[in-house]
Amino acid sequence: MKILLAEKYGFCFGVRDAIELAERTARTQPASGSVYTLGPVIHNKQVVERLGEAGLRTVDSLDQTAGGTVVIRSHGVSPGVIEDATARGLNVVDATCILVKRAQNIAAQLHAEGYRVVIVGDPEHPEVRGVLGYAPDIICVNSPEDMAKLPRRGKLGIISQTTHTVEHFGQMVGLITARGYSELKVVNTICNATKERQDAVQDLCAKVDVMFVLGGYHSSNTNRLAEICRDAGVDTHHLETVKDFRPEMVAGKTAAGVTAGASTPDWIIDEFVRHLQAIG
């Protein structure tokens, strides 16, 4: 069985920088228990566990902190959270990815220019929840049914969750355009790292008969990669680590493709590929 890796896969610069900053902060704090992140620093259980060993504690709310430092993860947060953390006397270390910051700033700028801001994205995703704090009355749409949330008229400024596909963004913008607004300003805030991984996986799907997508089950960009593979008609398995692999997944297969989400560390990918090579 041939094993082919996607041309682009795994950690993006935003995640790599956030992990490095979080780890450095945790290791250099005098009291190792007093460095927190609000939610896991990335959607990868294995990396979060390793950072936990370095002294980084994951909390769900600032109420669970007791002084010290809070690291803002690459997804970013709303300005209210930073204000709250500062008011509690916490030292804030901001590891928000620069491309998420760009989306936040564009939301604020569109609002300042008089647009009703619309973000195409998953309303439950932490990045989207953060961006929602950058413009009052911002509307989040993610499906054709969500069009009912939009006002009937006015001028809209549209952005996207950074990890969404251009196809989905285009589809939503098309549906909004069809509603006949007098003015629309569309800013593409989709991250290139995401698109590069999505394009690479699409190319790879044409060359293999089974695809393995490695990454956290809660990682939005990893789930999207798996979705693209399934849409391409390839037998697809989304695995967190090599432990989830079963030999029957490659039974009768001649070529296996491997890719990984932007929050999947190299060692998980290397371990999986080595295992597949041993079987192959």
Ligand code: SF4
């Ligand atoms: S996927 Fe893109 S936007 Fe998200 S953290 Fe990585 S580089 Fe930043």
